[in-house]
Amino acid sequence: MSTGKFITLEGGEGAGKSTQIARLAQWLRSAGHTDVVMTREPGGSPGAEVIRELLVNGEIDRWDGVTEVLLHFAARRDHVMKTIEPALGRGAWVICDRFADSTRAYQGIVQGAGLDVVEAAYDLAVGDLEPDLTLILDLPVETGLARAAERGGSDRYERMGHAFHEALRGAFLKIAGDHQDRCVVIDATGDEDAVEAAIQSAVTSKWP
Numbered sequence: 001m002s003t004g005k006f007i008t009l010e011g012g013e014g015a016g017k018s019t020q021i022a023r024l025a026q027w028l029r030s031a032g033h034t035d036v037v038m039t040r041e042p043g044g045s046p047g048a049e050v051i052r053e054l055l056v057n058g059e060i061d062r063w064d065g066v067t068e069v070l071l072h073f074a075a076r077r078d079h080v081m082k083t084i085e086p087a088l089g090r091g092a093w094v095i096c097d098r099f100a101d102s103t104r105a106y107q108g109i110v111q112g113a114g115l116d117v118v119e120a121a122y123d124l125a126v127g128d129l130e131p132d133l134t135l136i137l138d139l140p141v142e143t144g145l146a147r148a149a150e151r152g153g154s155d156r157y158e159r160m161g162h163a164f165h166e167a168l169r170g171a172f173l174k175i176a177g178d179h180q181d182r183c184v185v186i187d188a189t190g191d192e193d194a195v196e197a198a199i200q201s202a203v204t205s206k207w208p
Contacts, residue, residue, distance in 0.1 A: 016195060019192055020196060069113050080129060110171055
């Protein structure tokens with residue numbers, strides 16, 4: 001049985017997940033948690049990183065929603081088996097940049113594959129494992145896309161247009177509402193220190 005803690009960060013493009021994961025990991029280590037694993041999806045294991053290249057590169061319409069669900073869960077299964085479950089089993093804190101809620105939002109809701117398809121794939125590929133805490137970083141679409149553009153370059157998802165990303169923001173908020181037992185919405189419009197403080201508060205509330 002897993003003895004570690006599994007935290008996922010979710011949200012639209014440019015929400016600052018990578019920055020906040022690094023800050024959260026540093027904070028946890030400073031609090032005495034020596035085994036903290038930072039990982040990401042799609043990716044996080046050698047096999048999953050190969051599949052990541054298929055998903056984030058190329059033309060916007062290269063895959064339909066169901067195909068993307070299958071690719072994401074193929075990558076996710078490898079990630080869970082090779083990285084997440086071994087870390088949790090030894091008692092580590094695992095912090096993941098995106099997990100299945102992104103598949104629910106992007107492919108299940110916005111791209112029309114259907115949440116039933118996503119959940120069936122989840123049961124097959126992942127099984128009983130669920131995040132202990134999911135932090136959904138929320139901010140206006142214009143702000144997020146501008147921040148993403150400042151990083152330079154753009155992947156398939158960043159190029160999918162304003163309407164897509166507005167729908168995506170709504171999808172993440174719906175997921176948060178449907179899973180209030182594990183999801184906390186974080187206002188990501190503030191500066192990095194303010195977002196970090198909100199995240200620390202959410203983690204402390206979960207594990208006093």
